[in-house]
Amino acid sequence: MWFEEAVVYQIYPLGLCGAPRENDGVPAHRILKVLDWVEHIKALGADTVLFNPLFESDCHGYDTRDYNAVDCRLGSKEDLKKVCNALHTAGIRVVFDGVFNHVGRGFWAFQDVREKRWDSPYKDWFHINFDGDSNYGDGFWYEGWEGHYELVKLNLRHPAVAEHQFAAIRGWVEDYGIDGLRLDVAYCLDPEYLRQLREFTDGLKPGFWLLGETLHGDYNRWMNDQACHSVTNYECYKGLWSAFNSMNLFEIGHSLNRQFGSEQWCLYRGKSLLSFLDNHDVSRIATVLQNREHLRPAWGLLFGMPGVPAVYYGSEWGMEGDKGQGDGALRPALDGPQENQLTAFIAALARARRRSPALCHGNYRTVVLTNRQFIFERAVEGERVLVAVNADGEPYTAHFDAGCGQAEDLITGRLHDFGGGSELAPYSVAFWKCEA
Numbered sequence: 001m002w003f004e005e006a007v008v009y010q011i012y013p014l015g016l017c018g019a020p021r022e023n024d025g026v027p028a029h030r031i032l033k034v035l036d037w038v039e040h041i042k043a044l045g046a047d048t049v050l051f052n053p054l055f056e057s058d059c060h061g062y063d064t065r066d067y068n069a070v071d072c073r074l075g076s077k078e079d080l081k082k083v084c085n086a087l088h089t090a091g092i093r094v095v096f097d098g099v100f101n102h103v104g105r106g107f108w109a110f111q112d113v114r115e116k117r118w119d120s121p122y123k124d125w126f127h128i129n130f131d132g133d134s135n136y137g138d139g140f141w142y143e144g145w146e147g148h149y150e151l152v153k154l155n156l157r158h159p160a161v162a163e164h165q166f167a168a169i170r171g172w173v174e175d176y177g178i179d180g181l182r183l184d185v186a187y188c189l190d191p192e193y194l195r196q197l198r199e200f201t202d203g204l205k206p207g208f209w210l211l212g213e214t215l216h217g218d219y220n221r222w223m224n225d226q227a228c229h230s231v232t233n234y235e236c237y238k239g240l241w242s243a244f245n246s247m248n249l250f251e252i253g254h255s256l257n258r259q260f261g262s263e264q265w266c267l268y269r270g271k272s273l274l275s276f277l278d279n280h281d282v283s284r285i286a287t288v289l290q291n292r293e294h295l296r297p298a299w300g301l302l303f304g305m306p307g308v309p310a311v312y313y314g315s316e317w318g319m320e321g322d323k324g325q326g327d328g329a330l331r332p333a334l335d336g337p338q339e340n341q342l343t344a345f346i347a348a349l350a351r352a353r354r355r356s357p358a359l360c361h362g363n364y365r366t367v368v369l370t371n372r373q374f375i376f377e378r379a380v381e382g383e384r385v386l387v388a389v390n391a392d393g394e395p396y397t398a399h400f401d402a403g404c405g406q407a408e409d410l411i412t413g414r415l416h417d418f419g420g421g422s423e424l425a426p427y428s429v430a431f432w433k434c435e436a
Contacts, residue, residue, distance in 0.1 A: 018030060021060075027076070035083060037337055059104070060327065098181040276312065
């Protein structure tokens, strides 16, 4: 499917567009600010935009009030249509965030339950006990998501809940032409619900992509023919930054081999997980890395390893953001995009990926692995690419049988001669393309 070759650009719209933290009920056309980013996203080499929540909510977007109304702090349905049309016209696909496990306390059906209690026709949409009480003094107890009672857990086994959400998804396709969904906390979604959602979206639009947010465990539980097409690769996210900070590239090497290696027991061979260095929930990679010289090697690994690479807005020019300072530090308002040498380098990585079937679809094999250097192969019929990274501040000469005498570096366009060993400059990345 198309997503196997995608480069994703993630935007948290309530943050980027400068919406007030709490929903003040004051309409504003802030989402139109994204129009100023379309050319930047295209020039970066991204061909898919993943929007975090866009619909009416209490606060941060993951506390939905109405799946069918654009958050008034962002604008109107027509505003969002204009943005999605501009992206599609530029050849960029659009993926929305589907927050289906829970809603906010302001969700219209929950408000009906608060008013009518056991007489509400929506009481079974939630997990409610009228013999208890909530910490808000509602006069009944309800289940919140992971103990967060501002997020009211939905009863996804109730047919009307799924019908309501699926109708909203159909409307998103009809109104905005979306090409897929990110499923928030997919690891919490009922397997039968996921099966129904996959069946519904498979019939809704050809190539519709379901991306599930998962953290730990066997990702195949949520990524299979009856669930998501892809999931978030948090195992390798941790391995990427941690391997550089500890100067122990064996950590990320072990994860990649465990997930994608040639052994029969490898977990995710042939599957496309979402790879990332940061996102709206974690500290920015430029903050996490102890040595900023490791930014380029980290981005190089991200684009060279198996998976679908994602770029979180602002990180392409090295923006910092510390989770310890709160979510607002990770989701800032920006006047517009910036460009620098790091941005140009990431654009070069994206171009290299787009030119290479091996980088999009190839098998994985470790070639050279030390604490500070990592060379691995991505291969399909007719093409091999050797991804080489040097995390050290000193040059390194790698000796191995490349299987070819000369190769093209897909990043720089230069020809590379493997005779006498392969020298890697300090903090460098190379994508050497060889004939298979």
